[in-house]
Amino acid sequence: MVKERLKKFLPLILATLATVFVLAIYFSQSNNEQADAWEENESAFQQATEDSEKTTEETGKIIVDIKGEINKPGVYELEGDARVKEVILEAGGLTKQAEEKQLNLAEKLQDQQMIYIPNKEEAEEMAIDGDKETGDNNEDMIDINAADINELQKISGVGPAKAQAIVDYREENGAFESVDELNEISGFGEKTVEKLRDSIKI
Incomplete structure (x- = not known):
């Protein structure tokens, strides 16, 4: 009985095994082809990179x-x-x-x-945007020729004494013609003036 069943299904079993064998060979070849293609692409990429480097470095x-x-x-x-x-x-x-x-x-x-x-x-738009930015920056700056003692103290690093010194200098010498004139006031060294330069205007 068992032998008869084996004989009956033997062709089907052999056909299945043959199919599996053929598929195994196919996928093995396919993987090898993909690997070869990958190596070729990688080689081409490396060659292109080398050519690019040669263009900029060797040929100038x-x-x-x-x-x-x-x-x-x-x-x-x-x-x-x-x-x-x-x-x-x-x-x-x-x-x-x-x-x-x-x-x-x-x-x-x-x-x-x-x-x-x-x-x-x-x-034109870029020029307008640039003018707006410059205008905004100027509005934030303190005019040392027009500011009073309280306004001058809004400048970072300027306290009551330095604010009073600026006002006294204006009264004695007239309006500032340059930010660099602050160097002539006691307490305002070159480093201090440089720090204040972006915060004040004439």
Whole structure:
């Protein structure tokens, strides 16, 4: 009875074993191919890295990325002593919308440097933001020609005695023409004046 069952299922068992054997060979070859592909990709990456290092170190070339209002934005290879003007020419020149006033065409380029060329609207917005920042900073500064004793004491490092000395100096010599005149007041050394320079104005 057992032998008859074995004979009945023997073809199925053999077919299953054959299938498993074939699949094992297939996956083994597939893994080997993947490993070979990985090694090839890794080798290609290393070669590209070496070529890049050779470009910047041995040949003296640099790679620069230029974007914005330029006719042919992209990555360019130039001589190591190239200037901004040269990469602009290499990239087809500026567009009609480009704002050239903020560019330093004589600036020496660096390897891996990114240059962005703004349009006129962007340049105007940047200028406005810069003016606002400067204005805010000026509002926080104390005018040593107009401030009274109490206001002068709001300056970090200036107490009642130094505030009075500033007022006395103004009364005797007139308005300050320069922050450096504080050096002429007793108690105000060069280091003290340098610390106060960002907090006061004329």
